[in-house]
Amino acid sequence: MALASGVILAGGHSRRLGRNKALVRIGGVPLIERVAGRLRELSDDLLIVTNTPDLYRGLGGRLIGDVCPGMGSLGGIYSGLAVARHERALVVGCDMPFLNPALLSHMIELSEQFDVVIPSFDGYKEPLHAVYGLACLAPIAAQLRSGDLRIISFLSQVRVCYLERAELERLDPQLLSLFNVNTPQDLERAQELAATRR
Numbered sequence: 001m002a003l004a005s006g007v008i009l010a011g012g013h014s015r016r017l018g019r020n021k022a023l024v025r026i027g028g029v030p031l032i033e034r035v036a037g038r039l040r041e042l043s044d045d046l047l048i049v050t051n052t053p054d055l056y057r058g059l060g061g062r063l064i065g066d067v068c069p070g071m072g073s074l075g076g077i078y079s080g081l082a083v084a085r086h087e088r089a090l091v092v093g094c095d096m097p098f099l100n101p102a103l104l105s106h107m108i109e110l111s112e113q114f115d116v117v118i119p120s121f122d123g124y125k126e127p128l129h130a131v132y133g134l135a136c137l138a139p140i141a142a143q144l145r146s147g148d149l150r151i152i153s154f155l156s157q158v159r160v161c162y163l164e165r166a167e168l169e170r171l172d173p174q175l176l177s178l179f180n181v182n183t184p185q186d187l188e189r190a191q192e193l194a195a196t197r198r
Helices: 030-042 053-059 072-082 101-113 134-146 151-157 164-173 184-194
Strands: 004-011 046-047 062-064 088-094 116-121 128-135 161-162
Touching: 004 030, 004 072, 030 046, 030 053, 030 088, 030 101, 030 151, 046 053, 046 072, 072 088, 072 134, 072 151, 088 101, 101 116, 101 128, 101 161, 101 164, 116 164, 128 134, 134 151
Parallel strands: 004 046, 004 088, 046 062, 116 161
Antiparallel strands: 088 128, 116 128
């Protein structure tokens, strides 16, 4: 299997949820701990990009400060990728409680031929459930300097594999790997789902 670093972005403000979503418990386990557990199954290099490292010291990963504060998720991707120990990094948000190891492994394998592997379906892309290669560093840096914080803006400059719905559903029929917790309603649904699955 191809090797990839695992990067968790834990720098959001959780405004819609009203509290730090990384620390809410789902199935009795803090959300970010669930995410970290999944990535440890796939990578020997776990990184957590955060400007509040004291909150996450017990997770067993390297705690990386955001080298581009105020630059959103794009800055977080750059921060993690810049210190990754492997040629590619699987990047996920801290708010994805049902990451699917089979789907993520498939994405890592595909990334040997591409600079980015990203889900794309129904007109929507999920850049915080994607694999990025080191070739992305220069175009991301240039984009950050320009002030454009849209993650998808640099994709035209690199080799991208877009995973469409049919391929995603083959490995994750309910697409729960892409489900994230942003609102109290999302949290309620996550609690219900966690009660019926590991």
